[in-house]
Amino acid sequence: xxxxxxxxxxxxxxxxxxxxxxxxxxxxxxxxxxxxxxxxxxxxxxxxxxxxxxxxxxxxxxxxxxxxxxxxxxxxxxxxxxxxxxxxxxxxxxxxxxxxxxxxxxxxxxxxxxxxxxxxxxxxxxxxxxxxxxxxxxxxxxxxxxxxxxxxxxxxxxxxxxxxxxxxxxxxxxxxxxxxxxxxxxxxxxxxxxxxxxxxxxxxxxxxxxxxxxxxxxxxxxxxxxxxxxxxxxxxxxxxxxxxxxxxxxxxxxxxxxxxxxxxxxxxxxxxxxxxxxxxxxxxxxxxxxxxxxxxxxxxxxxxxxxxxxxxxxxxxxxxxxxxxxxxxxxxxxxxxxxxxxxxxxxxxxxxxxxxxxxxxxxxxxxxxxxxxxxxxxxxxxxxxxxxxxxxxxxxxxxxxxxxxxxxxxx
Numbered sequence: 001x002x003x004x005x006x007x008x009x010x011x012x013x014x015x016x017x018x019x020x021x022x023x024x025x026x027x028x029x030x031x032x033x034x035x036x037x038x039x040x041x042x043x044x045x046x047x048x049x050x051x052x053x054x055x056x057x058x059x060x061x062x063x064x065x066x067x068x069x070x071x072x073x074x075x076x077x078x079x080x081x082x083x084x085x086x087x088x089x090x091x092x093x094x095x096x097x098x099x100x101x102x103x104x105x106x107x108x109x110x111x112x113x114x115x116x117x118x119x120x121x122x123x124x125x126x127x128x129x130x131x132x133x134x135x136x137x138x139x140x141x142x143x144x145x146x147x148x149x150x151x152x153x154x155x156x157x158x159x160x161x162x163x164x165x166x167x168x169x170x171x172x173x174x175x176x177x178x179x180x181x182x183x184x185x186x187x188x189x190x191x192x193x194x195x196x197x198x199x200x201x202x203x204x205x206x207x208x209x210x211x212x213x214x215x216x217x218x219x220x221x222x223x224x225x226x227x228x229x230x231x232x233x234x235x236x237x238x239x240x241x242x243x244x245x246x247x248x249x250x251x252x253x254x255x256x257x258x259x260x261x262x263x264x265x266x267x268x269x270x271x272x273x274x275x276x277x278x279x280x281x282x283x284x285x286x287x288x289x290x291x292x293x294x295x296x297x298x299x300x301x302x303x304x305x306x307x308x309x310x311x312x313x314x315x316x317x318x319x320x321x322x323x324x325x326x327x328x329x330x331x332x333x334x335x336x337x338x339x340x341x342x343x344x345x346x347x348x349x350x351x352x353x354x355x356x357x358x359x360x361x362x363x364x365x366x367x368x369x370x371x372x373x374x375x376x377x378x379x380x381x382x383x384x385x386x387x388x389x390x391x392x393x394x395x396x397x398x399x400x401x402x403x404x405x406x407x408x409x410x411x
Contacts, residue, residue: 011281013391014314014349018330020378021290021319026297028179028325029249035175036168041221043159043325050153050171053144056293058109062139065122065129066103066113068095069136076132078125085110092222101130109140147171159221161411165228174314179325181223188215188229189237189256189265190303208305208377209254216312217252219410220320230265237268244270245294250323252316255303265300269293275300281391283348284374285311297323305373310351310386313409331409333388333402342344353379354387354403366403385409 008289011021016181031045060066066200067079085091091110095101099340101110109116116139123130153171154164160178168176193207194200203217217224226247230237244251256265266289269275275298282383284307289300299316301308318329320406342350352372356364366387386404395401 011279011286011347014280014282015279017278017288018073018104018315019319021299021315022322022329024290024297025319025322026249028323029182030180031177032180033175033177036165036173039160039168039176039178040162040165041160042176042181043221044154044156045177045179046156047152048154048168048173048176050147050149050151051173052171053149054146054170055141055143057143059141060103060105060107060109060116060139060339061106061141062116062118063115064119064139065100065131066095066109066116067100067117067131067134068097069134069138069273071098072131072133074133076130078128078130081127081129083110100131114140127287133379155327157325159321159324159326178286180241181221181325182250182320183225184217184222184247184285184320185225185227185248185251186210186217187227187244187251187253189232189253190229191232193229193255207304208238209301209308212305212309212377213252213254213301213312216309216317216410217320220317221324222320232264234264234267237264238271241268241272241293245296249296250320251293251296251298252301253298254301254308256300269298269300273298280311280315281348282314283346283350284372285351286348288315302374304374305377306353306380309377309380313406314351317409331377331404333404335400336396336403337363337365338387338401339367339397340395342389342393345392345394346389349391350387350389352387352389353383355382355384356403366401380406 034042079098079100082096082101083091084102085107086104087106090108091101095110097110103116114136115134116130117134118139121132153167157189158164170292188207188210192204194204196206214224214226227240227244253265259378266275271290272294273292275289278288278290280286280288285302287302288311291298301311321329353369354366357367360366368387369382371379388402389395
């Protein structure tokens with residue numbers, strides 16, 4: 001096997017790196033039939049067509065009175081109360097001329113009715129109801145106005161959220177075909193790493209990346225197989241990677257990907273497959289490794305905690321979503337005025353830990369955390385998203401910058 005190392009001063013633009021990764025994403029996993037109630041976060045493996053009309057019949061959008069709009073004069077008038085229809089019931093008789101029926105939200109319109117008057121606009125005098133003039137069809141949900149029977153309900157490649165589960169249930173679908181969860185092996189590299197609760201000797205640190213990345217992966221709907229920390233020995237690293245590749249669909253490691261870094265991870269992967277080292281035009285971050293281990297895709301993230309987090313959110317997330325069968329994998333940043341000045345040009349695109357704060361005019365503005373170190377996670381904890389400053393871009397206070405929320409990136 002060969003090893004290709006990008007040692008030139010050329011930096012790969014972030015968008016180009018993402019496109020390269022997406023072009024090499026593996027096909028989605030096998031499919032499963034699961035209960036709709038258990039499908040949250042899963043990805044549809046095929047188009048879903050509605051077996052029913054939504055709504056199934058003309059029904060009332062309000063609590064009020066069902067009537068025929070033509071029965072009311074231009075100034076409004078009295079109609080005779082002819083019945084009552086609650087949600088889940090059906091009118092026993094059709095609506096006659098000059099009649100109205102008490103109706104509740106969601107109840108089917110009686111035959112002969114075409115309009116609903118909200119109850120607060122009516123006056124009740126025993127069996128005589130005064131109603132204002134109405135336009136035909138007001139406050140009526142028409143049969144199939146949301147979705148018609150046989151129409152596309154949800155497309156293949158859609159990751160299911162609460163609202164999609166609700167729509168599937170509304171269409172009476174008790175089960176859906178989805179891709180099985182992607183099995184991702186998570187490994188850490190570095191003899192200096194210890195677990196929270198362990199005693200630290202001089203030079204040792206707690207393994208924050210393991211816990212941060214595992215949480216990210218779970219939020220993206222994958223099945224995490226945590227293999228812990230690989231000892232920095234060639235045979236041990238090779239055995240751990242070989243086992244992981246036999247049990248998982250994809251391998252993700254943190255640490256040991258900088259060009260020239262002394263550890264056995266790179267050599268072990270070289271012996272088992274193929275590796276390319278990329279230098280990305282991204283800050284925090286820059287080193288990224290991509291390749292395969294025994295035919296399974298492998299991505300190597302930088303070891304600095306904030307760099308690992310940002311690189312995972314920006315670069316790895318689209319790849320993992322595509323490997324799960326998701327169609328739309330890129331985030332859509334907002335353009336928001338900056339509440340900061342960025343006066344130094346940089347060769348790398350900046351992903352700055354930031355939050356939205358309301359100005360006196362009510363307009364949200366992007367505020368930066370004062371510390372943007374690639375080794376610190378506290379800025380990301382303070383932030384609710386990332387402000388994006390392009391390569392060589394200068395930002396004046398009040399100028400527009402792109403902002404993407406953690407809420408979008410972490411789902």
